[in-house]
Amino acid sequence: MTGTAAPSQPRVRVGVQLQPQHAGYGQIRDAVLRAEDLGVDVIFNWDHFFPLYGDPDGRHFECWTMLGAWAEQTERVEIGALVTCNSYRNPELLADMARTVDHISGGRLILGIGAGWFQRDYDEYGYEFGTPGTRIADLAQAMPRIRARWAAMNPAPTRDIPVMIGGGGERKTLRIVAEHADVWHSFGDVETLRRKSGILDEHGAAVGRDTASLVTRSLGVDGQEPGEVGADLLAAGVGLVTLSTSGPDYDLGLVERWVRWRDAQG
Incomplete structure (x- = not known):
């Protein structure tokens, strides 16, 4: 009997961040359906308590309760x-939340995590803002606690939950990426990505991880057309491109063009 070959993975994947601001939840739910129907690979939200753009007191929804709904949807x-x-959750609790959404989704969760930066979130919800240095140190301490909790849970996660770490600090953040991440998310142009990617690999060598092969490079490409920058991103080793869109309309036109470009890469 001849086996069926597994479907090939695309050379680059496309993600969209549906910013949970300035929209009713019905509009967010509809955008999730439209994005999945378009063929995107990953749908993200963000972990803030207030809008980052537009009316600072506009409509907004919480991250992880939303991810549980998306897992079912x-x-x-x-x-x-x-x-x-x-900063917002005890690392063991966050590990349990992630494990639970992993099970609800049937193994489709990516744990994206960062040190935090938006001071209003901290001030109004009673978290200690600290300094960039203390927040990054807290992130470094949290990562092994999260993985240890996953290893102790019953039931265990359905898979090794991929960890995405966001940020570009060359001395501290990229070191944490090298030690703990499966995906590194960054912003900036291709040349900046290349330079920081090289620094990431230097950290990887220092900690004994082959980050060139083990850590997927993710880059935000808001406002950029695939025909203009796509080839350079592929040459730079980008494995995930991400775009963002805000409520209430959640325009996915550019996302659709990136999906078509992805499919054309073979």
């Missing part, structure tokens, strides 16, 4: 936060 796409703020 969707069938194919991976889901996650771009990114979770490490």
